[in-house]
Amino acid sequence: xxxxxxxxxxxxxxxxxxxxxxxxxxxxxxxxxxxxxxxxxxxxxxxxxxxxxxxxxxxxxxxxxxxxxxxxxxxxxxxxxxxxxxxxxxxxxxxxxxxxxxxxxxxxxxxxxxxxxxxxxxxxxxxxxxxxxxxxxxxxxxxxxxxxxxxxxxxxxxxxxxxxxxxxxxxxxxxxxxxxxxxxxxxxxxxxxxxxxxxxxxxxxxxxxxxxxxxxxxxxxxxxxxxxxxxxxxxxxxxxxxxxxxxxxxxxxxxxxxxxxxxxxxxxxxxxxxxxxxxxxxxxxxxxxxxxxxxxxxxxxxxxxxxxxxxxxxxxxxxxxxxxxxxxxxxxxx
Numbered sequence: 001x002x003x004x005x006x007x008x009x010x011x012x013x014x015x016x017x018x019x020x021x022x023x024x025x026x027x028x029x030x031x032x033x034x035x036x037x038x039x040x041x042x043x044x045x046x047x048x049x050x051x052x053x054x055x056x057x058x059x060x061x062x063x064x065x066x067x068x069x070x071x072x073x074x075x076x077x078x079x080x081x082x083x084x085x086x087x088x089x090x091x092x093x094x095x096x097x098x099x100x101x102x103x104x105x106x107x108x109x110x111x112x113x114x115x116x117x118x119x120x121x122x123x124x125x126x127x128x129x130x131x132x133x134x135x136x137x138x139x140x141x142x143x144x145x146x147x148x149x150x151x152x153x154x155x156x157x158x159x160x161x162x163x164x165x166x167x168x169x170x171x172x173x174x175x176x177x178x179x180x181x182x183x184x185x186x187x188x189x190x191x192x193x194x195x196x197x198x199x200x201x202x203x204x205x206x207x208x209x210x211x212x213x214x215x216x217x218x219x220x221x222x223x224x225x226x227x228x229x230x231x232x233x234x235x236x237x238x239x240x241x242x243x244x245x246x247x248x249x250x251x252x253x254x255x256x257x258x259x260x261x262x263x264x265x266x267x268x269x270x271x272x273x274x275x276x277x278x279x280x281x282x283x284x285x286x287x288x289x290x291x292x293x294x295x296x297x298x299x300x301x302x303x304x305x306x307x308x309x310x311x312x313x314x315x316x317x318x319x320x321x322x323x324x325x326x327x328x329x330x331x332x333x334x
Contacts, residue, residue: 177218
């Protein structure tokens with residue numbers, strides 16, 4: 001399994017992806033070891049049993065079986081996306097085994113080709129964006145499709161207004177008014193920000209680079225941060241730890257989560273997570289009627305289908321048409 005993870009690194013997989021697959025395979029190894037099963041003995045029946053164990057397992061640290069979500073699902077269960085990622089890690093492992101030993105049988109059954117096309121692609125409006133169909137395992141769980149959760153304008157203003165340092169305001173501004181992911185913000189170098197021309201060079205998922213326009217107010221905040229607050233350091237990262245033993249080192253994801261956790265408790269805004277600011281940016285763009293292709297470029301989505309979810313969060317024009325139709329029907333009856 002270590003050789004497989006090294007193989008993924010050689011193929012330029014993200015270190016975070018390899019780390020996640022490592023933990024997924026570790027959970028699989030422990031389950032096999034507890035049952036005295038070696039890798040060569042893994043069959044489709046064994047995989048089915050493992051997936052059932054994953055579905056029935058309780059997540060440590062979560063409330064017990066008597067607590068359910070609004071959808072009726074127990075909150076102490078693993079999400080379908082987590083179980084499917086474990087299956088992907090295991091499937092990749094056996095594909096790697098097949099590369100080295102062509103005679104080895106792969107216990108992961110193949111399913112039908114994934115239906116990647118969306119309505120716009122089938123009708124021809126987005127036909128140029130159609131993705132290549134890929135085989136997906138028949139063991140995959142069906143994943144619920146959820147819309148992004150955005151903050152209201154007042155909640156976003158309250159959350160950002162509670163931030164006290166120029167660094168934290170700049171980070172929030174880049175997510176709220178430029179649509180950057182938290183990992184993209186933390187990965188920014190000083191040279192990635194052109195304050196004069198108001199552009200940011202962003203490295204997103206899969207090491208894909210894009211240029212994003214920099215909001216004028218956010219540019220001013222970054223400028224003040226660089227001049228007055230950023231500590232002297234050899235680190236080229238834009239956002240650094242300001243005090244403590246790690247002063248001058250790059251701000252970490254855990255540090256960013258701590259900042260937002262503190263301000264969520266301070267303001268009482270439960271949904272004030274870093275990614276909610278990016279969702280708010282996408283929702284505002286959709287509400288303003290920005291072209292879908294422009295939104296995709298700004299948000300750095302690999303496929304327009306992901307961007308289209310934000311349109312469902314801006315149904316003001318739909319409601320206006322509905323109300324107008326109802327008013328016409330009332331007038332006809334009168």
